[in-house]
Amino acid sequence: MTTHAHFLRQLLLVLRLQSLRRAVPFEELRNYLLEQTSLQDLAANYSQRTFQRDLPKIAERFGVTIAHDRRAGGYVITSTDPLPEGYQRLHDAFELQEFLRLPTALSPFVQWESRRPLGTEWLQPLVRSVQQRRQVSFQYHKFWDDEPSTRTVSPLLLKEFKGRWYLLAHDPVRDVLRCFGLDRIQALESTTHSFEPPANFQPEVYYAHSFGIIRPDHEPPAEIVLALKPTQGQYLKSFPLHSSQRVLVDTDEELLIQLTVYNTHDLLMELLSLGDQVQVLAPASLKMQVKQIHAAAVSGCTT
Known part of the structure; x- marks a missing residue:
């Protein structure tokens, strides 16, 4: 199974448990995965043992602890803040990546936008770095520059706009927030340097009054x-x-x-x-x- 499919499967499990808000037996979770188009073939062999291996990965990636409630007869989320709505859009991006792997025999019946965004391969490592509060370094090539420049930043959140994905990050050298298009990122690496978000930064409201990725600092909506x-x-x-x-x-x-x-x-x-x-x-x-x-x-x- 591809790394993207692992991530998608784990994200689907979290979103499902969060939406149902009750104890869910393993067989019901497995059947739900079977209903998902992009995971249908892969979920057919999804065992209890594989599910148990997913649980610590889910805790690491999403900060969500899933445990079995014996009295209720199923699995529940035992400790987490609810995943923000943006995770559903992130799921959509990974769902699309896996969907595009469907057999070519289906292509006459399913037609998607021929313009596909670049840089989605950086979504998973960036999500992990945001979750773990680890700085990342990469080469960034602006469309109007001849050569890329090296950046080391503290990743704060991922945002989608019109099919493209962007990284909002704190530049510790200039002490400012920067927005980077994932389609312009090259050679991304996670570092061992941890960070704390800027004081008073609230990811859930930062873009609340923005249409797109521009967010002026010194003027009201x-x-x-x-x-x-x-x-x-x-x-x-x-x-x-x-x-x-x-x-x-x-x-x-x-x-x-x-x-x-x-x-x-x-x-x-x-x-x-x-x-x-x-x-x-x-x-x-x-x-x-x-x-x-x-x-x-x-x-x-x-x-």
């Missing part, structure tokens, strides 16, 4: 008000731009929504991608910025 044409509005109702999205007006003529997010380049690019289907009503600075970009684009097409 803005109240963004958007007017959308009815059809496009339905898309954003079914797949909100951000967790703070709130519907202000919903009629046959338009949909007005409000977001509480930082006014960043990531947000600007998203709004521009909607073309004439969206109108920025507030703040005035963002409305003017979008107007100027559209005007420049029209001017460029007519010269």
Whole structure:
């Protein structure tokens, strides 16, 4: 079994026990693994002995202790803080990696995005380093630099945005937080140096008001008000731009929504991608910025 499949299997067990919140017999857990498409063949030989070997690995990787409750007749999580929601997205990434290994005979019936993100092989070692609070070193090649540079940082969290994965880390030399695209990382190694996160750093709320990976340090989130044409509005109702999205007006003529997010380049690019289907009503600075970009684009097409 591949290392990715090991990680996926263990993560699935934790998520399953966390969601059920009751004692689960081994056979039920095994049957659940059998139902997972990417693990179906591998789980067929999943034994009680293999499960027991998984338990200390789960404790090491996720900080989750699983034990057998004899009175309840099954396995329960005995000590942990609940895994954050981001672990479900991490599971999705590993699920996708294993899914892509399915037999080619299924390819006519299952078609996925041909653009596949690079750097997902660093997810597992980075998760381990975040969990163990071990610094990592790697070569980082910015798209606008000719040569990569060596970085040694304290990994704090992993974030996904538009199919790409990013590492938020503390740079101990400059004493600042940096964000690194996993697709630009090379030769990643975990070091023996431990670290403590910066004071007052809270991973669960750091990106709470960010659309994307940009998080300004010296400005508050803005109240963004958007007017959308009815059809496009339905898309954003079914797949909100951000967790703070709130519907202000919903009629046959338009949909007005409000977001509480930082006014960043990531947000600007998203709004521009909607073309004439969206109108920025507030703040005035963002409305003017979008107007100027559209005007420049029209001017460029007519010269």
